[in-house]
Amino acid sequence: MKIETKTLPAMRLAYMRRTGPYGTPGIAHTWERFMGWCASRGLTQPRRDTYGLSLDDPATGAFSCWLCVPVAAQA
Template sequence: MSIETKTLPAMHLAYVRHTGPYGSPGIAQQWASFGEWATAQGLMTPRRRMLGISLDNPMTTPPAQCRYDLCIEVDSDFKPEGGIALQDFPGGRYACVPFKGTALAIGPAWMQVFAQWLPQSGLRPTGQPAFEFYDTDFEFDAQTGVFNCELCVPV
């Protein structure tokens, strides 16, 4: 597993919250809707960084209650409308592993990060939420469902 420690910048984020099982088709559908909204707002050109923030531990939180924020970087003067809210991402030091696969494969990849790599790394998580980081090189294949991101754990 190729993991890199990175310092990510603070970001101002527009987001919508999904509540339900991580890795469910509902999250993929919500990402599609969120992407359409972001495109309509002119946020996808130039492409902005996006985050999928997992707010709960799926090992201790019932799947139906797991919260996941779908986020896109916005300027500080951005005014949200409808069901869109704002939050500030503090930035900081993160252990990040590249991921390329489908929504069904991301859960096992997260398990590998937390169950295998992190305990052996000597690093300690800070207790802040882990997230998927979709940088400006993000790609999605609509035919296969394969996408790329980085799985990031605050350390």
């Protein structure tokens, strides 16, 4: 796996958080719900980058993910 580190400009984000155990199909459902919410508010046109940020602890099985999309037009 190739890992890259990038510094992004400051931006306002809309996000939806999901928590749960590893191995559940819920993350795909959460993306669908989130993108539907974004589309209903005009946040998907023009096309924008989306970001998924995960914080997890394999030792405990805890998983938390933030799905994000910028709310202001990108340059």
